[in-house]
Ligand SMILES: Nc1ncnc2c1ncn2[C@@H]1O[C@H](COP(=O)(O)OP(=O)(O)OP(=O)(O)O)[C@@H](O)[C@H]1O
């Protein structure tokens with residue numbers, strides 16, 4: 001593949017350390033801030049050409065690489081800041097110097113080809129990767145100015161503050177009611193009225209209340225796939241998280257159930273911050289405010305969803321969102 005020019009139409013990056021607290025010693029120095037060694041064009045007529053290959057070539061040659069972060073991100077208030085985040089499964093590196101902010105009270109979508117590290121990045125935010133053997137990280141994740149990876153951090157507390165919904169719904173083998181109030185029970189809440197209120201609120205927020213209010217004591221396993229997924233969202237919401245992570249939450253659902261979940265994501269984003277992984281470009285375009293395109297473990301381009309889809313700065317992004325690359 002020929003090496004071609006990589007010249008963003010609007011070359012902008014968000015300062016990686018702006019307003020941040022220092023992270024733990026694991027934080028690694030950034031390896032570079034430009035596409036070192038990759039020639040960039042000064043000829044404006046080349047900016048719009050089909051230059052797929054420049055980013056991929058830079059990555060393959062091991063050159064330092066600066067993702068294109070659109071200026072719109074700079075005016076957002078971040079809830080999570082990933083700083084020079086790297087992750088290794090044993091000797092295999094899965095994430096490379098991810099530096100990015102996830103804006104508060106917005107829906108951000110992670111897109112990119114299979115194996116590019118979307119789920120790994122998502123699991124890194126609430127430290128679910130801790131549960132996998134031989135995982136090593138460098139850099140940091142900052143949640144509201146607190147390091148998620150600080151040595152004294154309470155991981156259980158982090159996972160309470162950052163809820164997660166998986167591709168395959170995973171209701172617990174207990175009643176609908178007990179599923180929803182699970183986190184409250186773990187916290188020692190016993191007051192019936194508090195549990196019932198929380199259950200109703202979460203099920204209403206998850207657009208499931210009307211369908212299940214007369215069968216709260218029945219097993220959650222008797223719900224349909226789409227209902228189970230909304231139940232899992234209700235369970236996550238009931239814990240009152242600051243951030244909700246969703247890893248392909250609709251990939252096992254039919255179009256009607258998918259639409260319900262998408263509407264739900266839109267509604268809950270008024271109160272919560274959502275980061276969603278999806279392979280469905282239409283879904284990313286429908287539900288998210290911001291979209292990040294990842295490739296080979298790197299953040300490549302990140303901006304407002306409308307801009308990323310309609311006016312991407314990089315040819316790789318354009319090729320991917322139009323289904324011609326990856
Ligand atoms: N538990 C694990 N042990 C070792 N390697 C892993 C593990 N999980 C993921 N990987 C590797 O890390 C890389 C990123 O995987 P990840 O699951 O994050 O990709 P993804 O973008 O979510 O892909 P998909 O779209 O297929 O879900 C891949 O090369 C994958 O093989």
Ligand SMILES: [Mg+2]
Pocket residue numbers: 118119120247277
């Ligand atoms: Mg995945």
